[in-house]
Amino acid sequence: MITTRDIAERLGISVSTVGRALADDSRISEETKFRVRQAAAEMGYVANRAARMMRGASSNVVALVIPDIRNSFYSAIAHELSKNMEAQGYQLMLSETDDDRMVELRHLRELSANRVAGIIIVPTARPHSDSVKLLRAVPHLQLLRRHPSLGSQWFGVDDHEALRRATAHLVAQGHTRIAYVGGPVELPTGAERLRGFRSALQEGGLPDDAGRAELGPPASLAHGRETVRRLLEDPRAPTALVLGSIQLTLGVLEELSQQGVKVPEELSVVGFGDEPGFSWWGPGLTTVGLPIEEMATGCALWLMRRLTTKPSNDGPYTSVSPGSLVVRGSTAPPGGRQA
Template sequence: MVTIKDIAARLQVSPSTVGRALADDPRISAATKKKVSEVANEMGYVANLAARMMRGVSSNLVGLVLPDIRNSFYSTIAHALSKCVQGAGFQLTLSETGDDRMVELQHIRELASANVAGIIIVPTAKPHREAIRLLKMLPHVQLIRRQAAIGDQFFGIDDTKALYEATDHLVQLGHRRIAYIGGPDDLPTGAARLQGYQKALDALSRNGRAGPEHVRLGSPGSVEFGREAMRALLSLANAPTAVVAGSVRITQGILEELMSRRISVPDQLSVVGFGDEVGFSWWGPGLTTIGLPVHDLATACGLWFVHQIRQNESARAPYSSIATSTLIVRGSTCALGTAQRERAPLSRSKSPA
């Protein structure tokens, strides 16, 4: 294995000079750093991470801790962040928690032990206090979800406004029994989205308005939950005339259930999805949905975070950046007409044999 001493011998300089050049030490000139880097690459030198850790030197790794990479919402974030930090000389390492606080703790412990340069995290509903303690010892930023106990550096979306606009769109079309299927309200995003939905209904008379039975909360990353919730809503005697989704995977579940039951959208049910996935624009009549600036948000977060790491400030000032969504209106929503008001309940629709 090629060592720093081998590179030093080739360049006829001291090993300490080579070590400092590879560590981007400001005492070494740019020309020397460039020459050392070229020779190191030519000789196939690989930095000894264990030795760097023993010296207390941070690695070039940036940890990304998120719930579910199968969710394209998060895979888009991972891709954007990877490109962003790579351009700054860092490498992204991915950890998936499944929204389990103990798995989250395990990943944070491992990242801390590897002396990562920092951690970008989409936290679970109730992070373990040890996870919070470890995060506060490292540069970190919260993305999408915000837990006050972790800190006050955050990049996210205005979830309340997003769901308000989606629900209000249906209200303006004359709908009153508007169902909502979303994530649990113990998650910051789940609580904010539920609040937006409820706020849009507040101006309506309670007579004929959606009630608690029209709200279904569960795993935001579960397609099956979306299907089960939609199935339950369709069976109500006062079945909804419209439904709003609170996550990408829930949207997929809703669409699958409606297709399996041959529910006509929007004639029998108006639908507003969450996120603008590939295929949503041509699903059925085209899905009206909440467009999210996920790529731009992740890129902004990555650029800001890399800058913070390089500043190496001991005191980290509070910072938050809130992006806004866009309601994309397509063919899956329409005005509530007389025929729809008088139609038989959706619970009578049957799944194909």
């Protein structure tokens, strides 16, 4: 690799002069700058950021720590983030935790060793105490899920309100046996969504046994399929389904298609997230649309400001809109179409 020293030797000048010329320092004559730049270009010089970092400069890398990039919500976030950061000269590091706190910890160690400038993280249910320590030392922002030990810098969705609205939509249509399939209560989002589901039932004046919650790994398509299979076998199968994660929704839709369940006649369904494909599934999936782009640009802007301004910026958190209910054809009063 070419260094400033190589350039200096070739031009018969000092390393300092080369460095200053490349930094466009006002003290260097235009002629020298020109010669240095020319030589640098010819020799294919690329500054070594590791060396620069050792002089106290911070890195230009920001990490995104998420469960799984294949989840289209996260890939959308990654995309927006990447776009925003690139414009500011930052690079994006991608770390997948697979919702495993040990993997999360390993990643955080590496990110820390690499001295990333900032971290945007969707934390696992109960981050390892070392993970907490590591995060504390770096500007970070929690996304979606919020774990109290990680501070109050959080950017999320009003999960409670989102599921409340989704469920209320079914209650309003007269359903009295509604199942919720979502993530575990250990996850903050899981807990909130379940609470929203329960709130809607209660507000609708339904008895306690009207609702039924099936909780499990939220990132597993297979789990969605199995759960819906189990539910349908039940003699007192629900007449409506509310879903609490994108992956679960994908799994459930596949299974319902495959089993030829008539929606909404036999079963009403409200999904979570809005993927390409949800609009053309069966009669069109009624679903909770999420403000992905707003969230991603919000995150990017927050982090950029946090990294460029000196004082330990600390707006406590920003909750984004609860998501909008997109009503399509997959919901109807129990027993058939028509209200």
